[in-house]
Amino acid sequence: MSVQMRDALNSIAPYVPGKPIEEVKRELGLKKVIKLASNENPLGCSPKAREAIIKTLETPALYPDGNCTDLRNALAKKFGLKPTQFFFGAGSDGIIEMIPKAFMNPGDESIMAFPSFPLYETNIKLADGICVQVPLDKNYCFDLAAMAEKLSQKTKIIWLCNPNNPTGTMYTKDQQDEFLQKIPEDVLVVLDEAYYEYVTRKDYPESVELLNKYTNVIILRTFSKIYGLASARIGYAISNEKIIGALEKVRSPFNVNTYAQVAATASLDDEAFKMLSYTTNKQNKEFLYQAFEAMGLPYLPSETNFIMVDVKKNSKEVFQSLLRKGIIVRPGNIFGMDTWLRVTIGTKEECEIFVEALKEVL
Ligand SMILES: Cc1ncc(COP(=O)(O)O)c(C=O)c1O
Incomplete structure (x- = not known):
């Protein structure tokens, strides 16, 4: 065999x-x-990012900073949060990969929309979890009510992608608030906001404010889209220290390369x-x-x-x-x-x- x-x-x-x-x-x-x-x-990408990468090319023999210290501190300052509330991955893909590993046991359920970002399903299954898919509504928007109805004793993670890939559609702050109120505290809600910086509508949620109110929310952002650093592979998560602490146990020590770190840090202010x-x-x-x-x-x-x-x-x-x-x-x-x-x-x-x-x- x-x-x-x-x-x-x-x-x-x-x-x-x-x-x-x-x-x-x-x-x-x-x-x-x-x-x-x-x-x-x-x-x-930002010319500042390119310059930062070129400077770093002189030190390829050294491991990257496993803590992403400079970027972590810069983000903490930008958002007015603690440095320990941030987590980094090789793209937000790298974080999506770790979330089910950290928060699901075999046989647990995880809810996502369809069509939405396909890597949620892949990583739920890789954790031996069950992927529960809820179709978008007739306007190709998230059917948040239908997603909440799929909650069961086994639900561990819900994935919201706002705005959604591949449809580009979004749900509003009020819709998100209403949804989160229905979700038990022990179910992790992932808010994937890869396209956050491109949103033009004023009724889009400012999710970072929710971290004071909910202990079960994690927000994902990336440097691959508006920052133009897709090749560098770097994304970040924002949550509370407990959730970030669980992810820290799952990651490999040097999961974000040096070029990505310096480019992201240099881009932040541009x-x-x-x-x-x-x-x-x-x-x-x-x-x-x-x-x-x-x-x-x-x-x-x-x-x-x-x-x-x-x-x-x-x-x-x-x-x-x-x-x-x-x-x-x-x-x-x-x-x-x-x-x-x-x-x-x-x-x-x-x-x-x-x-x-x-x-x-x-
Ligand atoms: C909704 C969404 N999440 C996550 C990602 C992953 O982005 P990256 O791993 O480059 O940060 C993408 C990429 O297209 C995306 O559309």
Whole structure:
């Protein structure tokens, strides 16, 4: 008999990342390829982050600071919280991976929406937990009432993604408050706010304020999106010391590399870069909305740096046709939305090229 993998892996599909630019160039013999598939920042990162990384290249032989001290202190100051209320991972992916390990026993349940960020399900299953999925409502928003109804004696973790990936939709502060009041104190609520900095609506929750009120909330943020540091792999969690203390037991000692730490710390204060990224995203989002309206394509108003658009055709085929034109997007079929595409809001030029290509393909 050959080596057998763990039973849990039978129901887990490997994560399918957005196709890399160089691979598409090689495969299709293309000179120019635009990637609008992974919700990266099309403006790159803060020049301060780049400078900090270059300086650090002189010391690759040293292990990183396992405590992320400088970044931890900078965040504590920014939020007016204790340094011990922060936790760091190799991207928020790295933290999502550790949460079920720290808070679930085999057979426990965890509730998430569908479609939402797929790594919640993977990591629930890797902890031998049971993933309870609750469909989004008819407007592709979280059905928080239906999620609360799924609570059982076995529920350990609930995952809320606000704004949600892949739909870009959000729920409001009032909706979140109402939901949290229904959740028992021993159920951990994860608030994944990867796109926090892109949100334009005023009724979006300021979740950090909830940490005084609820002992069962953990907030996830990332440097991969508006900060433009996706390649560095760094995200952080904010919660109380007890929850952070449990995660500290699960992580490996040097889980965040030096380049990520210095780049994130240098980026934190660069309000000008963040503002430029925010306004560029907002303008180009409007441009795409107008283009979709002119083409008669329904789309979901987005609070993120991507938009879900209904191309009313098989999304896999449209994805392939766009790929042949050198444009990488995300086909909606992987999220159970068979006629939709998820497109990252690029630079103005990238958005224009995408719209022209989409018109031709459709
Ligand atoms: C909702 C959400 N959470 C988490 C992540 C993971 O981001 P990272 O690991 O790069 O911080 C993503 C990435 O796309 C996301 O969309």
